[in-house]
Amino acid sequence: MPELPEVETVKNGLNRLLKNKKVQSVVYDWPKGFPNSQADVNNFLIGASILTVKRRGKSLIVNLSSKYCLVIHLKMTGQLVFRGKEQFGAGHPNDSLVGPLPDRSTRVILTFDDDSKLFFNDQRKFGWMRLLPEIEVANLNFMKKLGPEPLSSSFKNTEFRSRVRRRKNSSIKATILDQTVLAGVGNIYADESLWIAKIHPSSLSGTLSDNKLNLLIKSIKEVFTKSISLGGSTDKNYVDAEGKKGSYLEFANVFRKEGQPCPRCNTIIIKTRVASRGTHLCPKCQRKTK
């Protein structure tokens, strides 16, 4: 659910809202999600100021003045919601999913020196947060294996094609969901970009031409850029750092559109299962290559 555009939106909001705030206290009881010791928290989080927030793939990296950072993954139902001191008891005015905080999904609360707070909510507890020295971030195993950033200026189509073709016998959908191939794609944007590129999600990755793969990466960049401009997609849980929903799904072409006509050819969109994921496609526009 939080995929690249949602995490990018949260990152932008946190940079706006948290910059230079000093952590005053931390409340947490979530050994699996936030396993750091009380000593680590006391030494490197409490008293530290927020310098900047970065994103890599679907992870957030919060750099602290202590030379430590918080690495955060929201997985499916994670939320990072900031509230000024006057707002704890209220939801966001714009039809928010989030009411008074903390609520029963709140797992960690950071309180800053101006009495504002950041709430890490996660209904399903798949998300996590780690406090670690900033020099160790690049050495995290999953960071080292992460594929390129599709919106980076140094992104190369040739590299994308060769990474895709390493997985020639996987479906193209499974391949673009693989974060070691490309960072940031999840289920929503996989379906949307494959529809734009007119590629059947079950097509084997090794059967797609250079042109098709170039069109696919162009489509992924296009849906990501559009979604970021709309504040991401809110399916069920996702909200940004202010607690607001994203509106990309109002413009989605296939995701959750089963039974409705394809915007391009009017054929009824179907929902099926590919790569063990609910998958939405137009059976006429997206023909299987193999």
Added chain:
DNA sequence: CACTTGACCTGTCCGC
């Protein structure tokens, strides 16, 4: 190494 499947969780929805 390539590839697939199950586990991790909790809330919601559907059928009986």
Added chain:
DNA sequence: TGCGGACAGGTCAAGT
């Protein structure tokens, strides 16, 4: 109304 089961999907460990 209550209850069991399926389903939602990001990632990793474990299996083939």
